[in-house]
Amino acid sequence: MRHADRKTAIAEYKKRKVVAGIFVVRCVPSGQCWAGSAPDLSAVENRLWFSLRLGTGRNPAMQHAYREYGRSAFTYEEAEALPEEEDAYIRGKKLRERLEHWCARLDAASA
Numbered sequence: 001m002r003h004a005d006r007k008t009a010i011a012e013y014k015k016r017k018v019v020a021g022i023f024v025v026r027c028v029p030s031g032q033c034w035a036g037s038a039p040d041l042s043a044v045e046n047r048l049w050f051s052l053r054l055g056t057g058r059n060p061a062m063q064h065a066y067r068e069y070g071r072s073a074f075t076y077e078e079a080e081a082l083p084e085e086e087d088a089y090i091r092g093k094k095l096r097e098r099l100e101h102w103c104a105r106l107d108a109a110s111a
Contacts, residue, residue: 020037023077024078024079024106025076032065033107034059034061035109038095041078049071059111082098
């Protein structure tokens with residue numbers, strides 16, 4: 001890749017629209033449910049499955065269920081996308097509030 005092409009690709013990546021929000025992961029056989037927040041919903045699903053596959057998932061209960069039932073027993077969905085927010089502090093506060101809401105609504109543990 002030429003230097004100019006690389007520079008253009010990096011600039012385009014930085015301009016992309018990033019959507020923050022809440023996601024939900026369910027283990028169908030066990031009925032367990034986890035909710036999590038992410039500053040970039042487009043990247044969290046891939047990161048989640050990768051860490052669980054490697055055995056380095058952040059949530060021990062989710063990791064245990066993944067080992068027991070396998071990937072095919074899990075579902076992933078984006079529960080809520082937040083409106084665009086310039087201030088990272090405000091976005092983080094909104095994410096925490098909405099995560100609490102979804103955990104209570106779904107009786108879910110935090111992912």
